[in-house]
Every structure is written in structure tokens, then in C-alpha cells.
Amino acid sequence: MRIAQIAPLAEAVPPRLYGGTERVVSWLTEELVAQGHEVTLFASGDSRTTAHLVPCAPQGLRLSGIRCPIASHLVMLNEVRRRADQFDILHFHVDLLQHALFRDLAHKCVTTLHGRLDLPDFHPIYRVFPEMPLVSISDSQRAPMPPNLNWLATIHHGLPATAYPFHPSGGDYLAYLGRIAPEKRPDRAIEIATRAGVPLRIAAKVDPVDRAYFEESIRPLLDHPLVEFIGEIDEHAKRDFLGHALALLFPIDWPEPFGLVMIEAMAAGTPVIAWRNGSVPEIIADGISGVIVASIEEAVTGVERVWALSRAAVRARFEARFTARRMAQNYLTAYERLLRAPKRGQTFADEMAVV
Amino acid sequence: MRIAQIAPLAEAVPPRLYGGTERVVSWLTEELVAQGHEVTLFASGDSRTTAHLVPCAPQGLRLSGIRCPIASHLVMLNEVRRRADQFDILHFHVDLLQHALFRDLAHKCVTTLHGRLDLPDFHPIYRVFPEMPLVSISDSQRAPMPPNLNWLATIHHGLPATAYPFHPSGGDYLAYLGRIAPEKRPDRAIEIATRAGVPLRIAAKVDPVDRAYFEESIRPLLDHPLVEFIGEIDEHAKRDFLGHALALLFPIDWPEPFGLVMIEAMAAGTPVIAWRNGSVPEIIADGISGVIVASIEEAVTGVERVWALSRAAVRARFEARFTARRMAQNYLTAYERLLRAPKRGQTFADEMAVV
Numbered sequence: 001m002r003i004a005q006i007a008p009l010a011e012a013v014p015p016r017l018y019g020g021t022e023r024v025v026s027w028l029t030e031e032l033v034a035q036g037h038e039v040t041l042f043a044s045g046d047s048r049t050t051a052h053l054v055p056c057a058p059q060g061l062r063l064s065g066i067r068c069p070i071a072s073h074l075v076m077l078n079e080v081r082r083r084a085d086q087f088d089i090l091h092f093h094v095d096l097l098q099h100a101l102f103r104d105l106a107h108k109c110v111t112t113l114h115g116r117l118d119l120p121d122f123h124p125i126y127r128v129f130p131e132m133p134l135v136s137i138s139d140s141q142r143a144p145m146p147p148n149l150n151w152l153a154t155i156h157h158g159l160p161a162t163a164y165p166f167h168p169s170g171g172d173y174l175a176y177l178g179r180i181a182p183e184k185r186p187d188r189a190i191e192i193a194t195r196a197g198v199p200l201r202i203a204a205k206v207d208p209v210d211r212a213y214f215e216e217s218i219r220p221l222l223d224h225p226l227v228e229f230i231g232e233i234d235e236h237a238k239r240d241f242l243g244h245a246l247a248l249l250f251p252i253d254w255p256e257p258f259g260l261v262m263i264e265a266m267a268a269g270t271p272v273i274a275w276r277n278g279s280v281p282e283i284i285a286d287g288i289s290g291v292i293v294a295s296i297e298e299a300v301t302g303v304e305r306v307w308a309l310s311r312a313a314v315r316a317r318f319e320a321r322f323t324a325r326r327m328a329q330n331y332l333t334a335y336e337r338l339l340r341a342p343k344r345g346q347t348f349a350d351e352m353a354v355v
Numbered sequence: 356m357r358i359a360q361i362a363p364l365a366e367a368v369p370p371r372l373y374g375g376t377e378r379v380v381s382w383l384t385e386e387l388v389a390q391g392h393e394v395t396l397f398a399s400g401d402s403r404t405t406a407h408l409v410p411c412a413p414q415g416l417r418l419s420g421i422r423c424p425i426a427s428h429l430v431m432l433n434e435v436r437r438r439a440d441q442f443d444i445l446h447f448h449v450d451l452l453q454h455a456l457f458r459d460l461a462h463k464c465v466t467t468l469h470g471r472l473d474l475p476d477f478h479p480i481y482r483v484f485p486e487m488p489l490v491s492i493s494d495s496q497r498a499p500m501p502p503n504l505n506w507l508a509t510i511h512h513g514l515p516a517t518a519y520p521f522h523p524s525g526g527d528y529l530a531y532l533g534r535i536a537p538e539k540r541p542d543r544a545i546e547i548a549t550r551a552g553v554p555l556r557i558a559a560k561v562d563p564v565d566r567a568y569f570e571e572s573i574r575p576l577l578d579h580p581l582v583e584f585i586g587e588i589d590e591h592a593k594r595d596f597l598g599h600a601l602a603l604l605f606p607i608d609w610p611e612p613f614g615l616v617m618i619e620a621m622a623a624g625t626p627v628i629a630w631r632n633g634s635v636p637e638i639i640a641d642g643i644s645g646v647i648v649a650s651i652e653e654a655v656t657g658v659e660r661v662w663a664l665s666r667a668a669v670r671a672r673f674e675a676r677f678t679a680r681r682m683a684q685n686y687l688t689a690y691e692r693l694l695r696a697p698k699r700g701q702t703f704a705d706e707m708a709v710v
Contacts, residue, residue: 057479070425070451071480078455078483096425100433100456124412125426128433 001335004087005029005051006042006080008094009072011060013047018205019060020260021114024157024327025093031160031328040087042076054079073097084108089335096122099129106131110152110331110338113137116257118144133338135331138279141257153334156282157258158327164267166315167243173199174303175245175270177238177261180206180214185275188251190221191296192273196303198226200249203241205232243268247290247306250274251299259283262290266318269311273302289317356690359442360384360406361397361435363449364427366415368402373560374415375615376469379512379682380448386515386683395442397431409434428452439463444690451477454484461486465507465686465693468492471612473499488693490686493634496612508689511637512613513682519622521670522598528554529658530600530625532593532616535561535569540630543606545576546651547628551658553581555604558596560587598623602645602661605629606654614638617645621673624666628657644672 005028011019014026025041026049032039033050041047045055056076061069077098080090084105092098092111102109112135123146126134133152136142142151174196176189186202193200202222206214222229233241242248248265256278263283265272272290274280284290288309291302320326360383366374369381380396381404387394388405396402400410411431416424432453435445439460447453447466457464467490478501481489488507491497497506529551531544541557548555557577561569577584588596597603603620611633618638620627627645629635639645643664646657675681 066476068474068476071477074451074455075479075483081455096429097452100429100436119423121421121423122426124430128430 001332002038002040002086002088003032003335004040004042004080004083004090005032006076006090006092006094006098007044007047009044009057009060009069009076010062011044013041013043013049015060016046016063021093022060023159023260024114027157027159027163027324028328028331031324032331035325035328035332037332040083042080054083070097077101088339091331091335096125099125099132103129103132106133106150107341108339109133110135110334112155113141114257116255117141118255135334137258138282140255140278140282143255152338153330155327155330155334156322157260157263158322158324159260159263159267160324161267161319164239164242164264166267166269166311168269168311170246170270170311171244172246173201173244174273175241175248175265176200176202176204177241177248177265178204179210180204180218181210182213182217183252183254185251185253186218187221188253188275188296188299189249190218190224190227192249192251192299192303194224194226195296196300198246198303200227201241201245202227202229203231203233203238204229238264239268242270245270247303248272249299250280252277252280254278256280263318263322266290266314266322269315271306271309271311271314273299273306275299283322285317289314356687357393357395357441357443358387358690359395359397359435359438359445360387361431361445361447361449361453362399362402364399364412364415364424364431365417366399368396368398368404370415371401371418376448377415378514378615379469382514382518382679383683383686386679387686390683390687392687395438397435409438425452432456443694446686446690451480454480454487458484458487461488461505462696463694464488465490465689467510468496469612471610472496473610490689492613493637495610495633495637498610507693508685510682510685510689511677512615512618513677513679514615514618514622515679516622516674519594519597519619521622521624521666523624523666525601525625525666526599527601528556528599529628530596530603530620531555531557531559532596532603532620533559534565535559535573536565537568537572538607538609540606540608541573542576543608543630543651543654544604545573545579545582547604547606547654547658549579549581550651551655553601553658555582556596556600557582557584558586558588558593559584593619594623597625600625602658603627604654605635607632607635609633611635618673618677621645621669621677624670626661626664626666626669628654628661630654638677640672644669 007013007025011022013022015022029041029051039051041049041051042054044057044060046059057072090109110133127146133150136154139154174193242265252275258279262272274284276292276294286292291305293299293302362368362380366377368377370377384396384406394406396404396406397409399412399415401414412427445464482501488505491509494509529548597620607630613634617627629639631647631649641647646660648654648657
């Protein structure tokens with residue numbers, strides 16, 4: 001199949017540092033190439049891929065100091081449009097800008113929505129272009145959206161089976177990984193660990209926008225013998241950090257659309273203690289790959305429960321459901337389903353299996 | 356002529372509070388209607404106009420709590436596109452999003468660029484769509500843009516002759532009006548006034564993003580017997596505030612693309628002491644409608660010089676160059692020039708008279 005993958009330009013594909021969407025686009029692209037498809041990647045010029053790269057900006061915009069990506073994205077979409085005849089499928093990983101420009105090609109367009117969809121800001125575009133085929137990254141992500149959209153599938157993210165090696169023995173500390181931000185609730189992580197009497201290691205960056213929150217609400221809590229703040233860590237350190245943990249704490253307070261860190265932990269064999277919110281019940285199998293909780297008390301009890309979980313079973317759950325290969329296969333099924341549709345503009349019944 | 360005016364949706368047209376672009380769109384629209392044209396205004400639903408209003412959002416987005424206007428703007432542009440056959444001219448006051456969607460209608464599209472153009476973020480779109488006809492709001496605004504764009508004209512903003520009544524006698528204080536922001540240099544205004552020994556009244560809002568700057572850099576300077584900080588004022592109070600001033604201080608430190616407050620002061624007969632930056636030399640006639648300076652010393656001397664200027668001559672300069680009627684006439688000339696062009700896609704020689 002001749003497939004165009006259209007990535008955001010904010011970061012390179014894969015990203016140098018952060019960039020969840022660009023990482024997923026990279027994993028999907030490489031897997032589709034590995035499965036023998038003819039893939040063209042529209043992305044920033046410093047991207048690295050085995051697909052055919054069409055550079056649409058000299059380098060990832062964020063590290064170039066470009067703060068408004070709209071003009072660059074519009075230029076990329078114009079280039080995609082110019083070459084549209086060369087592809088069977090145009091797969092967009094930018095949320096909004098393409099719908100008006102590609103409406104007449106809806107029969108071969110797929111848009112994966114990577115962000116939270118509970119802000120009303122974005123709904124007008126979906127109401128006006130309901131025929132554009134969409135993929136959600138969790139079922140829960142769709143809940144706040146207008147009715148009667150053309151959902152092609154929910155396809156959970158996946159990562160390469162070798163990206164996070166299995167650590168059969170784990171360790172004795174709880175891990176918090178990601179950003180220090182109010183909706184991520186690092187304060188809950190600290191309370192859970194100290195009440196459970198288990199060490200907590202916090203590997204997290206503090207974005208400028210969250211600096212005041214960190215200083216006022218989190219730094220005072222770090223002065224506890226069980227709590228260690230180790231700041232940002234790179235991809236390599238992340239593997240050991242996750243692999244050597246007893247469990248990952250994911251005490252979120254927002255409708256997380258997916259949450260890559262959960263499947264990264266699972267790949268390492270590390271179970272996840274996660275708040276029942278957003279995608280969590282779709283990603284974590286309670287009692288198998290982790291524990292789903294709704295209160296500090298449940299989470300403290302959960303710390304005892306995770307000792308009993310089989311790390312091999314956690315890894316097996318990852319391999320069954322959250323590899324890049326499974327993700328790519330689901331996308332291929334979705335592409336084929338779209339191309340088989342009797343005519344464009346038709347709304348698909350929303351019945352595709354999730355896994 | 357059948358003219359579509361396509362306004363930003365951030366604020367109503369005219370805006371309830373702030374919104375320079377929406378005020379200009381309102382003045383232009385009402386003047387075109389008054390001159391007998393058939394005008395359709397695409398704008399938020401709480402706009403007020405004598406043109407035919409096509410509501411494209413229930414109300415201005417900012418006061419609705421919508422922070423990302425892109426989806427709403429795309430929906431509006433889709434509606435404009437659907438009705439494009441109904442108009443001789445499509446006049447866009449949104450900067451970026453329309454170019455790809457209206458490329459084949461370039462022969463009847465005009466985009467007025469309302470913002471600063473010295474950020475590289477926006478340049479890619481203009482490089483890729485060089486045939487789209489553009490209007491700058493000052494010649495200096497164009498300087499950082501890529502070469503070989505299709506500039507149709509520079510058309511300075513104008514406001515209704517009655518909006519700011521002429522105050523023949525003026526007053527004895529210096530006025531600072533607008534926002535407290537580093538690039539507006541309220542600190543310079545305070546230094547000029549205190550060194551000149553003349554009272555300064557500061558009527559300005561402090562946006563959240565500028566709160567720290569205000570507290571750290573400006574508040575300590577307000578404790579001077581000659582300086583009075585009166586905070587935000589409404590449109591009505593603005594007339595008296597400008598009309599009763601000796602001069603407006605405009606000590607900017609950025610490439611101001613136009614600077615509406617300068618012509619508001621001129622309409623009231625109040626001369627402007629302005630830094631040589633951005634549009635200033637195009638708006639202020641040194642020694643007639645104000646004094647152009649490049650240092651604190653020159654500005655302090657300027658305070659003495661403005662006593663000698665004729666307020667009637669300042670008003671006359673406004674009436675000759677900066678009324679909404681003159682602005683509308685210039686736009687009509689630009690529209691006619693575009694429609695007379697031998698074929699679309701052609702680049703116009705950039706020779707149209709500015710005034």
C-alpha cells in the first residue's frame with residue numbers, strides 16, 4: 001500500500017527529546033515499512049526514517065525557536081495535497097488544519113487525534129466536517145466529542161517490542177515519570193509512597209509554565225527521606241528507571257487520552273498503579289498489569305497488591321496488546337476498511353474491535 | 356460592489372473591550388456600506404453592523420473562554436468558500452489560514468496583514484503562496500517579509516471623523532494609553548515626564564502575561580508626585596483622556612505595524628511624541644502632528660516643542676490622511692485594481708500611492 005504519514009513539525013520524527021506524537025508516528029512508520037509498505041513521511045528535515053522522507057521544515061520547530069507552527073503546517077499540507085495522487089492513504093497526525101483542504105479526498109484520508117478532546121475550542125471543525133474519517137487513541141478520548149462523527153476505529157498506541165527490555169526482577173521503589181504538572185498529581189504520588197512506607201523516585205521535567213506549581217506545591221514535599229527527585233532523564237536512563245521499579249505511579253487528575261508511559265512500564269514488566277481516569281481502564285488490566293484506584297487509600301493498598309503481580313504477565317499483556325506491530329496491523333485494517341467503503345462521505349458503524 | 360469582509364472571531368465587530376483589528380474591520384465595513392456597497396460581514400454573532408452579518412461563532416471567542424481560535428476560523432473560511440460566488444471581492448482580516456483554501460480565487464481575494472511580520476514563524480506560508488494579494492498597514496511592516504510577494508498596497512488604518520472629537524485647547528499633562536508591556540516602554544514615558552517636569556497620566560491595562568513586569572519594573576516608578584496611574588479606561592473616557600492631554604507619549608521599543616492610538620490622539624488634536632520605530636515615521640509628521648525622537652533627551656526636548664504645535668493642524672492632518680473614509684476609498688481602489696488585473700496569479704508592481 002502507498003501510505004503517506006503526515007507528522008506534526010514541532011519535533012523531529014522521532015523526537016530528539018520530548019514529543020509523544022512524533023514518537024508514535026515514528027514507530028508506526030518504521031513498522032509499516034518493515035511490513036513491506038511503500039511509506040512516505042512528511043516531517044521535519046532532521047527526522048530519521050527508513051521511509052521516504054519529505055522534509056517540510058528544516059528542523060523540528062520547537063528547537064528552532066518557532067512558537068507558532070501553523071504556517072509551516074499549512075505549507076506541509078499544501079505539499080501533501082500536491083502529491084495526493086501518489087498515495088492510496090493519507091494519514092494525518094495533525095488535528096485540525098487538513099479537513100477543509102482534503103474534504104474531497106475524505107475517501108482516502110485518516111486523521112488520528114492525538115490530544116485531549118474535551119475542550120470546546122476544537123469542536124466546531126468536527127461538526128462541520130463530520131465525514132472526515134477519524135481514529136481515536138482511546139475510547140474514552142471520544143466521549144466529549146459531538147455525535148455522528150466518522151470514527152473509523154480506536155487504535156491504542158504501541159511501541160517496538162525491543163524498545164523497553166523486560167526486567168524480570170524489578171526493584172523496590174515506586175516510580176513517577178514525566179512532567180511535574182498539576183493534572184499529573186505528583187503530590188498524590190508522594191502521599192501514596194510516604195503512607196505506604198516505600199521509596200519514591202521522581203524522574204520528571206518542570207516546564208516553565210509549571211515552575212511556580214513546582215516551587216510552591218511540590219518542592220516542600222520533597223524533603224522526606226523516602227522521596228528522591230532526580231529531574232529529567234534520557235531515553236536510555238528511562239529503561240532502567242522503569243525496569244528497576246516495583247511499580248509506576250500514574251495518579252492523574254485529567255482525562256488522559258492515552259498515556260504512553262503506562263505501556264513503557266508494562267514493556268519493562270513493571271505494573272502500574274493508576275487513577276481511574278481517561279484511558280486508564282482501557283490500558284491497565286486491574287490485577288494483571290497493575291491496579292486501578294480512585295483514592296489515596298486504594299492506592300496505598302495497591303502498593304501491597306502489586307508485589308503479588310507477575311512481572312512476566314505484565315510483559316505478556318504488553319506484547320499481546322501494545323506493540324508497534326499490533327498498532328500497525330490495526331491501522332492497516334482501518335485503511336483497508338476505509339478503501340473498501342462503498343462511497344466517500346459515508347459514516348462507518350463504530351464497531352471495529354479495539355485491540 | 357459585492358464585498359465580503361472576513362473578520363477575526365476573537366472579538367465581536369466592533370469589540371466590546373479591546374481588539375484593534377476588529378475595530379478597524381468595523382470602521383471599514385460601515386464606511387463601505389455608507390458608500391453604497393453591498394457588504395457581507397463574516398464575524399462573531401454578537402457583532403453589530405449595517406452590513407449583512409453572517410455569524411460564524413455564537414460570540415467573540417475570547418470572552419467565551421475559547422483560547423484556540425483555529426477551528427472556529429476554519430469553519431468560517433469554509434462558509435466563505437461555500438458562498439464565494441456571491442462576492443466580487445473576498446477581503447480577509449485573518450492572516451494565515453485562508454491561502455491554501457482560496458488559492459484558485461486569488462484574483463478576487465485580498466488579505467490585510469494586521470500583525471507584526473518580523474517573526475519567522477509565519478514566513479513559510481507567504482513563500483509558498485506568493486500570488487495571494489496582500490495589503491500592509493504600513494510600509495515598514497513589510498520590511499522583514501520574503502521578497503516577491505504580491506503586495507497590492509499599503510493602506511493605513513483610518514477611523515470615523517466623529518469618533519474622537521477635536522479638543523482645540525488640550526491640557527497640561529502627558530498621556531500614556533494602552534498596555535503596560537516591555538515593548539511599549541512605560542518606563543521611558545515616566546522618565547521623560549519626570550525629567551521634563553510635566554505630569555504624566557497612565558491609562559493602561561495590565562495583561563496577565565505582563566503582571567510580573569508591571570510589579571517589578573513599573574510599580575516602583577509610580578511613586579512620584581508627577582505620575583498618576585489610572586488603570587483601564589473605556590472608549591468614552593478615552594476621548595477626554597486624549598483630548599485633554601498636552602501630548603501622547605508613544606515611546607515604543609518594537610516595530611509597531613501601525614499604532615491606532617497615534618491617530619486617535621491626532622483626531623482629538625493632540626500631538627504625539629513618538630520613538631522612531633516601525634510605522635511611526637509614516638504616521639507622524641515631525642513638527643506638524645508631533646515629534647519623532649530617538650532618545651530620552653530628544654523626547655524631553657520634544658515636550659517643550661509640542662507646546663508650539665497647532666492642535667488644529669494636528670486635527671487637519673488626521674482628517675487628510677487617517678479617516679475611515681480615506682481608508683475605505685483606498686481599499687476600493689485596491690479592489691478595483693485587483694479585479695482589473697489581466698489574469699490571476701500575476702504579481703503587481705508595488706507602485707500604488709500610500710495615502
